[in-house]
Amino acid sequence: MQTDLLTFLQYVANGIVLGGVYGLVAVGLTLIYGVLKIINFSHGELVMGGMYVSYWCFVLWRIDPYVSAVISMTLFFCIGAVLQRYVVEPIMPAPQINQILLTIGVGLFLTNLAMVLFSPDTRTIHVSYATTTISFWGVLVSIPRLVSFVVAMVLSLGLYLFLRTTRLGKAVRAAAQDREGAQLVGIGARQVFIIAFGIGAGMAAVAGSLLTPFYNVQPTAGVPFVLTAYVIVVLGTMGNFLGALVGALLIGVAESVGSYLFSPALRQLVSFSIFIGVLLFKPEGLFGGKAS
Amino acid sequence: MRKPALYVFACLLILILAQSWWPAGAQPPGEVRIGVLLPLSGPDAIDGENQRRAFEMAAEDINAQGGIKSMGGARVRMLYGDTLGRAEVGIAETERLITRERVALLMGTWHSGVAISATLVAERYRVPFLVCNALVDAISERGLKYTFHTVSRTSQFAGDSGAFVKAIGDRTGKRAKRVAILNADTFFGREVARFWRRLLPEQGYDLVTDVAYASPSTSQIESILKLRAGRPDVVFMSASVADATMTVRQMKEMRYWPELAVVAIGGGPSHPTFVENVGELGEGLFAVNDWFPSIRRPQSKELNDRFRKKHGADMTGNANTTYAAVWIAKDGLERAGTVDGERLRQAIADTDIRTGVPMFMYDRVKFDEAGKNAYAFNVVAQLQKGSFHVVHPVRVAVATAQWPVPNWDARR
Numbered sequence: 101m102q103t104d105l106l107t108f109l110q111y112v113a114n115g116i117v118l119g120g121v122y123g124l125v126a127v128g129l130t131l132i133y134g135v136l137k138i139i140n141f142s143h144g145e146l147v148m149g150g151m152y153v154s155y156w157c158f159v160l161w162r163i164d165p166y167v168s169a170v171i172s173m174t175l176f177f178c179i180g181a182v183l184q185r186y187v188v189e190p191i192m193p194a195p196q197i198n199q200i201l202l203t204i205g206v207g208l209f210l211t212n213l214a215m216v217l218f219s220p221d222t223r224t225i226h227v228s229y230a231t232t233t234i235s236f237w238g239v240l241v242s243i244p245r246l247v248s249f250v251v252a253m254v255l256s257l258g259l260y261l262f263l264r265t266t267r268l269g270k271a272v273r274a275a276a277q278d279r280e281g282a283q284l285v286g287i288g289a290r291q292v293f294i295i296a297f298g299i300g301a302g303m304a305a306v307a308g309s310l311l312t313p314f315y316n317v318q319p320t321a322g323v324p325f326v327l328t329a330y331v332i333v334v335l336g337t338m339g340n341f342l343g344a345l346v347g348a349l350l351i352g353v354a355e356s357v358g359s360y361l362f363s364p365a366l367r368q369l370v371s372f373s374i375f376i377g378v379l380l381f382k383p384e385g386l387f388g389g390k391a392s
Numbered sequence: 393m394r395k396p397a398l399y400v401f402a403c404l405l406i407l408i409l410a411q412s413w414w415p416a417g418a419q420p421p422g423e424v425r426i427g428v429l430l431p432l433s434g435p436d437a438i439d440g441e442n443q444r445r446a447f448e449m450a451a452e453d454i455n456a457q458g459g460i461k462s463m464g465g466a467r468v469r470m471l472y473g474d475t476l477g478r479a480e481v482g483i484a485e486t487e488r489l490i491t492r493e494r495v496a497l498l499m500g501t502w503h504s505g506v507a508i509s510a511t512l513v514a515e516r517y518r519v520p521f522l523v524c525n526a527l528v529d530a531i532s533e534r535g536l537k538y539t540f541h542t543v544s545r546t547s548q549f550a551g552d553s554g555a556f557v558k559a560i561g562d563r564t565g566k567r568a569k570r571v572a573i574l575n576a577d578t579f580f581g582r583e584v585a586r587f588w589r590r591l592l593p594e595q596g597y598d599l600v601t602d603v604a605y606a607s608p609s610t611s612q613i614e615s616i617l618k619l620r621a622g623r624p625d626v627v628f629m630s631a632s633v634a635d636a637t638m639t640v641r642q643m644k645e646m647r648y649w650p651e652l653a654v655v656a657i658g659g660g661p662s663h664p665t666f667v668e669n670v671g672e673l674g675e676g677l678f679a680v681n682d683w684f685p686s687i688r689r690p691q692s693k694e695l696n697d698r699f700r701k702k703h704g705a706d707m708t709g710n711a712n713t714t715y716a717a718v719w720i721a722k723d724g725l726e727r728a729g730t731v732d733g734e735r736l737r738q739a740i741a742d743t744d745i746r747t748g749v750p751m752f753m754y755d756r757v758k759f760d761e762a763g764k765n766a767y768a769f770n771v772v773a774q775l776q777k778g779s780f781h782v783v784h785p786v787r788v789a790v791a792t793a794q795w796p797v798p799n800w801d802a803r804r
Contacts, residue, residue: 107617114613121610220438222634224669231644231673242645314641316608316634316669324610359614365577365604367614 106238111360112353113239119352120249124310125322126329126336126344127256128303134339135276135296138188138199142207143329144322146176146301148214150308151317158225158312165227166247169309173302180301184294192293214319222318230313248310255303256345272296276339327368328355331375337385347386350374424459424466424725426451426718427489429500429510431477439502439710443525444472445703446711447499450718453749460722462729468722471495475506482506486513496731497522497721497740502710504528504579511539518733520724520740524717525710528583532764538737540759542717543710544682544768546580549657550587552770553680554595556784557626557655564795568652572601572624574615574631574639581607581630584657588628600624607635612642625651632660637669644673644800652796653678655772659709662773662780676797677775678783683712683753684773687782688790691752712753719749720757 125147132140140146153172157163163171183206191202233240263269274282275292283289308322315321332351336343351371358370378385428447430440451468459465471493473485482501489495490513497520501507507526514521515538523531524542527549532541544552554571561567571592575585585604592599601622605615612635619627627650631639636656643649655678660666662679670677685696685706695715699707707715720743725731728739745757756767773780774793783793 107621110617111614114611118611220435221665222632222637222669223665224637226671231641233645233647240646242642315610316637318634320608324608328610356611356614360617363604364609364612364615364618365606367606 108357108360109239111356113236113241115353115356116349117241117245117249117352118356119349120252121245121307121311122325122328122332122352123256123345123348124248124252124307125304125325126332126348127252127259127341128300128307129326129329130333130336130339130341130344131259131303132297132300133333134341135272136184136188136192136293137276138192138196138203139330140300141200141203142210143300143304144326145207145210145214146180146304147308147311147322147325148317148319149176149179149210150305151312151315151321152214152218152308153305154309154312155223155225155317158227165225165309165312169251169306172305172309176305177298177302181294181298183301184297188297189290189293211319218319220319222316224316225312227313242314244310244313248307251306251310252345252348255306256341259299259303260342268292268295328371331371334375335378335385337387340385340387343385343387422464422466424463424468424731425493425495426468426470426721427473427486427493427495427498428470429473429475429482429485429489429498429506430502431506432472432474434476434478436477436502440474442705442709442711443500443502443714445699446707446714447718449699449702450715454718454722460725462726463731468718468725473500475501475503475510477503477506479503479505479509482510483513486510490514490517490519495519496725496733497736499524499714499717499721501526504531507531511536514538518737520733520737522717522721522740524714524720527580532762536763538733540740540763540765542720542757542765542768543713544770545764546583547587547591548768548770549680550584551591551595553628553655553657553772554588554592554597556678556680556772557597557653558595559784560793560795566652566796568625569598570600570622570624570626570651571597572603572619572622572627572650573599574601574603574605574619574627574629576607576631576635577604578607578632580658584630592628605635607632609635609638612639613646615639616643616646616648619650620646620648623651627654629654629656629661630658631656633663633666633669636661636666640670640673640677647800649797649799654797655680657681663709664706667775667779672778674775675777675803676794678772678793679775679780680770680772681708682768682770684708684771684780684782686773686780686790687753687771688788689752691749695752716750716753720745723748723757 129143150172154165154168157168191199229243232243234243263273271287272292274287275289279289332347333344336347354370355367359367430443432440447470451470455467459467473489475482498514499522501510502525504526507523511521515536520538522540527546529545529547557568573585573588575581601619601624603615603618657680662681696707723745724740728736743757743759750757754767758766760766771782772784773782781791783789783791
């Protein structure tokens, strides 16, 4: 009985840290949606980009991924801003299906660019703490995963405070709520959108960087995380990133416990069943209507 | 003035169309054309390219030795069809290679799904097809007369891995009883697991855990917890490079290792990228495959060195079986002395090679009634000091197996 409980808690703990990783990916996604009302289907590729930044920083200059996370955040903030200004902005008045196709196209381009530049080989970096764990009363938790979990929490909270308290944050929220109204009171909606997309892309890249110590780097590496992130974003109400965080933890635990009850092969069955359930019975998500 | 131009245009059009309808003519004298089907673009292009290099090297080697002597020294020429890894494209390319390029025989296809379809096309046109790098049993289980399967099949990977654990248990006295299956929920993974489920109990093991995981996996911890709960002596695993790396790393994380060993099968765990990625955590892992560069067989080392020098990579991932198969085809062409489909088929069916180049990985090459190479077999290698060395069977081994492989805490 004692060991059974311990095993179960081990699954739950694994689900929580896995959820932290998912959350990190989902927060950027939901921010972009909340502000620009665009579903960014190239988000996984931005995550992958962050992975390669950290990979090469480590291989070439021995820079630890937790340090290079700052580099990839900065770099991808700029890339995100450029993407918004020159690729997404021209298509913003177009129907949503066009925007989806555009972001899918950007994603395909980035994946194939990575294949050309870096080959489709899977790569890993060897940091000393890659497989270290910490034991909570016999429940083992991977340290790099725990770190990514904590960073996800801190970044989301920071973003939340940024949007609530700072002038720029308020401008972002105003532009998200009513673009024309915001412009009337003197907020440059274009600049706000550029910044929002930049932050979203930067968050995706940070997620990628934090994944590198314990995950494989390859051109398609972002895909499995982003598929789940879409589910999380819908579950936590699209555009609400505290909701995304709660959703990420729920999905992480549901996948892990689902693997325990059924089979690890069916983990996505669990998350996508939740997805369908939410769409059917509560399409506005858990925090319906209260987009921050 | 406009009418003559129209006539000329019409004639040209007819000529162009006719050219694509009429067969391109017989094989030019002094040349034997071999059609090759591979994924040369698309997601698996890198594997296809690896095979293509092996085909090219084999053709160069054969031509350097004087080509097909019974055909007046005809040179071997490879003509490629890109399948993109898709069956319908494979079918179209097979048709093109047969009807337009008039190839004497076909080889390939890397993807089993493509092989299943493409061999049917070859059967219809009565052109022999040597399947030299696709593993599913069904390829040679359909009574096709023109299909020959040179590689060890999926069922053999399952059977040989179980037989190895039995043999090394007898040799060392540390016998395994409880075993677990950990397989990727992919086509190859499911196929092997299906055979494991049947063969392992037949070989006298208790199958205590049977876990499939979604690939590519974001976490293997749940699978590892399931393994741990079953307390197996040996874990049999199928995995891609990425999944295998994650599994071993998270086993270390969870401080879990089975009582005796982990035996992995297929291209993923024996791939050089995996060895590089997993680092010293992989030490002691067993991999089952049809060949490894570090093996005691004639010419194996020389051949691998030559391939390495040319392409910067080991001759693994079926580049070896492909290279050997071109020499098997050469042997058939030599004895047939013709590119006539029926006579060439008969010559290949009569194959019995006991010397020469294919001996770098086979003891003998001979096809049974179904067209399977009856002497295809797998060897087992262990990751020791950063590279795989064959440890079983003993007659081709270059190293002694460490058995059992100690738990994480017991390692230095």
